[in-house]
Structures are given as structure tokens and as C-alpha cells.
Amino acid sequence: MEIGFISLGAMGRGMAASLQNAGHDLVVNDLRKESAADCLGRGGSWAETPHELASRVELILTSLPTSQDVEAVVRGDDGVAELAEEDIPACAVTTRRAAYNVRLGGPMAKQQPTGFVLVHGGRHGGWAWRDVASRLRDLGYPTYRPTLTGLGERAHLLRSEIGLETHINDLVGVFEYEDLSDVVLVAHSYGGxxxxxxxxxVFDRVRTVVWVDAHLPREGESVFDLIGDERAAQMKAMAAEGGEGWYVPTSDASWWGLSDPDQIAWVNSKTTPQPIKTYLDKIGPTGRAWSHPGTTIECNPSRLPAVEVARQRARAESDPHFHRRVIAACHEPMLTHPDELTELLVEAIENR
Structure with missing residues (x-):
């Protein structure tokens, strides 16, 4: 088999040498031809561009330093994905983080990349997903981070009649107007x-669902049902004292487990009140959410009630299509651990 190998840095040279020692013929490419000297000296051949390399081989391997390099080699000018008509398996791997690896199977460019829809938690907005969304886009995944009505940059629409159904319709609208399909739908906290x-x-447009320390309700449950009487009473008191009786005012970001003063100040500048009706409304049927493939990412420590944590753990133990992962982060991992969370989200693509 003739193998294409792109990027012959310190790690790449060793991998290429091992392949040649095993008897494989290599066609190589690197930004600097002198980096390929050892490989060429052992009988390898040179390709001027990734595109030329792809046209000559049966398998493509890379060892690239960053996700941007992966994107350039795969989809850039003279990239390997230009050979859309060919059926060439490829694995574009970085030497930094596993989340930045891209597995490609031919036809490469004809495959529409899986997209992500990232849904924020209560009193937050799409802004909360900024760092994770930028990482996913760098990896080539179309990513949407909608803000629910009345929150974030849509706070000017805040009104007492906004309820859970409003926010459900917000998400359905994203799928309909963006023509989305085969996406990973990600929920954080209230976003569940x-x-x-x-x-x-939208179940037929969703590849898999990821619940990031998120509520996963049964039919007929409300947020207040899930969080328990004591916490529900606290939030109702907040609405009565500081929210004119119909909205829940913001809390200091330290309540969600943040500890960095600058981060707390930034989050406090972004959070907005939320209509209490969204917490009081009981949800309709949720059978699709409970039967669809998915992953629960449990924060440690978690802000979910113990009964919900136990319920999601039990599902992961009994449902082979529902997976459990744990992240050592507070309730806001998209803010405190964006790299680790991105890696788990990319991993979830295959959880079907």
C-alpha cells in the first residue's frame, strides 16, 4: 500500500520511519522539504502539495501541530479534500489535543460536517458558549449558539408571558430556518x-444529544419540580423581592461555582433576568429526549439535584446508546474548561 504522510516534525518523522521500516511506500509533504530529507533518503517520494499527495496514494496520514493546520491541509487551497471524487481514507491528527483530530473517510469533501447547536442555561445567553463555539468552528464544525427569547442580547424582549413553550419554539425555529440536520444538540443546565x-x-434532525449538567425532565415536570421545594422557594422569593413577582433577577456568578474574580465580573456583566414562568411551566411529552442517543456530561461538583444526577447515571448504566462522562469543573465548564469540554463534545459525535 502506498501511504501519504503530511508534516514531518519531530513526531511525524518517527512515525514515517516506522511505516517505512514496516515496508510501506511513502509519499510525503511538508512546508519545508528539508524536513523530509530522512524519509526521502529511505526511498520515500515527494509531493509538492497535499492535493498532489492525495492523488497518488491509497491512505493519508498527518501529524500536525494545531487545529488550524488540520483545517488548512484538509480544506485549504490544494488541500486533500479537493479530491472529492476519490474514495481515499484519511486521518488528520494533531500532536496537541485529541479533540482536534479529524477522521475523514472518502469521499472526503462530499461529507457535510456534523454541526453543533449549543443551548445555554438559565439567565445566560449564547455568549456563554463563545469560547467552545470558536474551538468547534476552528475544527470545521458549523456551530450555532442561539439565545433564548428575553435573555442575553434579546433581553429587550423580556416580558412576563414568556414561558417554556416560547423557548422550545426558539430552538425549533433555529432548526427550521437554518435548515439543520445531523447535528449534535447540546444543552446546559436550564437549557435541557x-x-x-x-x-x-426535531429528533429526526439530531444526531445525538449532549446534556452538560443539564435538566433532563420527564413529561409533566417543571424546573421547580426538579430542583426541589427549598431551592424553588428561594427563587420564588427572589422574584417577589427583586423581580416584580414575575421574573427571577440575576445572581452573582460565584453561585455557579466560578472563583476567578475577572471571570465572575465578566459573567455578571452578561447575565440577565428570566421570567419565572419558564421555571414554573410543566413540560409536555419528552419521550424523544429519553429514547434518543446521547451523552450526559456531569460536572464535578454538579449543580444538578442529586435525584437528577442519579436518574441520568441510571440511564447511562441501562441504555447502551446513552453515555456518561465526568468533567472536573464547576457548573460552567464552557467558561472554565473550554478545551476539555470541546474534546468531550467532539467525542460525542460518535455516540449514536
């Missing part, structure tokens, strides 16, 4: 409520 409701309508 509208995601669970929207799944009844």
Missing part, C-alpha cells in the same frame, strides 16, 4: 428543558 421539548419535533 427547551431541548427536551424541542426534541419531540
Amino acid at each position: 428543558m427547551p431541548v427536551a421539548g424541542a426534541m419531540q419535533q
Whole structure:
């Protein structure tokens, strides 16, 4: 078999040498031809571009330093994906983080990349997913981070009649107007409520669902049902004292487990009040959310009630299509651990 190998840095040279020692013929490419001297001296042949390399081999391997390098080699000018008509398996691997690896199977460019829809938690907005979204886009995944009505940059729409159904319709609208399909739908915290409701309508467009320390309700449950009487009473008191009786005012970001003063100040500048109706409304059918392939990412420590943590753990133990992962982070891992969370989200693509 003739193998193409791109990027002959310190790690790449060793991998290429091992392949040649095993008897494989190599065609190589690197930004600097002198980096390929050892490989060429052992009988390898040179390709001027990744595209030329792809046209000559049966398998493509890379050892690249960054996700940007992966993107350039795969989809850039003279990239390997230009050979869309060929059926050439490829593995574009970085030497940094596993999440930045791209597995490609031919036809390469004809495959529409899986997309992500990232749904924020209560009193947050799409802004909370900024760092994770940028990482996913760098990896070539179309990524959407909608803000639910009345929150974040849509705070000017805040009104008492906004309820859970409003937020469910927000998500359904994203799928309809962006023509989305085969996406990874990601819910954080309160975001699990509208995601669970929207799944009844968009399940056939969703590849898998990821619940990041998120509510996963049964039919007829509300947020206040899930969090328990004591916490529900606290939030109702907050609404009565500081929210004119119909909205829950913001909390200091330290409540969600953040400890860095600059990060707390930034989050405090972004959070917005949320209508209490969204917490009181009982959700309709959620069967699709409970039967669809998915992953629960449990924060340690978690802000979910113990009964919900136990319920999701039990599902992971009994449902072979539902996986459990743990991240050593507070309730806001998209803010404190964006690299680790991105890696888990990319991993979830295969959880079907």
C-alpha cells in the first residue's frame, strides 16, 4: 500500500520511519522539504502539495501541530479534500489535543460536517458558549449558539408571558430556518428543558444529544419540580423581592461555582433576568429526549439535584446508546474548561 504522510516534525518523522521500516511506500509533504530529507533518503517520494499527495496514494496520514493546520491541509487551497471524487481514507491528527483530530473517510469533501447547536442555561445567553463555539468552528464544525427569547442580547424582549413553550419554539425555529440536520444538540443546565421539548419535533434532525449538567425532565415536570421545594422557594422569593413577582433577577456568578474574580465580573456583566414562568411551566411529552442517543456530561461538583444526577447515571448504566462522562469543573465548564469540554463534545459525535 502506498501511504501519504503530511508534516514531518519531530513526531511525524518517527512515525514515517516506522511505516517505512514496516515496508510501506511513502509519499510525503511538508512546508519545508528539508524536513523530509530522512524519509526521502529511505526511498520515500515527494509531493509538492497535499492535493498532489492525495492523488497518488491509497491512505493519508498527518501529524500536525494545531487545529488550524488540520483545517488548512484538509480544506485549504490544494488541500486533500479537493479530491472529492476519490474514495481515499484519511486521518488528520494533531500532536496537541485529541479533540482536534479529524477522521475523514472518502469521499472526503462530499461529507457535510456534523454541526453543533449549543443551548445555554438559565439567565445566560449564547455568549456563554463563545469560547467552545470558536474551538468547534476552528475544527470545521458549523456551530450555532442561539439565545433564548428575553435573555442575553434579546433581553429587550423580556416580558412576563414568556414561558417554556416560547423557548422550545426558539430552538425549533433555529432548526427550521437554518435548515439543520445531523447535528449534535447540546444543552446546559436550564437549557435541557427547551431541548427536551424541542426534541419531540426535531429528533429526526439530531444526531445525538449532549446534556452538560443539564435538566433532563420527564413529561409533566417543571424546573421547580426538579430542583426541589427549598431551592424553588428561594427563587420564588427572589422574584417577589427583586423581580416584580414575575421574573427571577440575576445572581452573582460565584453561585455557579466560578472563583476567578475577572471571570465572575465578566459573567455578571452578561447575565440577565428570566421570567419565572419558564421555571414554573410543566413540560409536555419528552419521550424523544429519553429514547434518543446521547451523552450526559456531569460536572464535578454538579449543580444538578442529586435525584437528577442519579436518574441520568441510571440511564447511562441501562441504555447502551446513552453515555456518561465526568468533567472536573464547576457548573460552567464552557467558561472554565473550554478545551476539555470541546474534546468531550467532539467525542460525542460518535455516540449514536
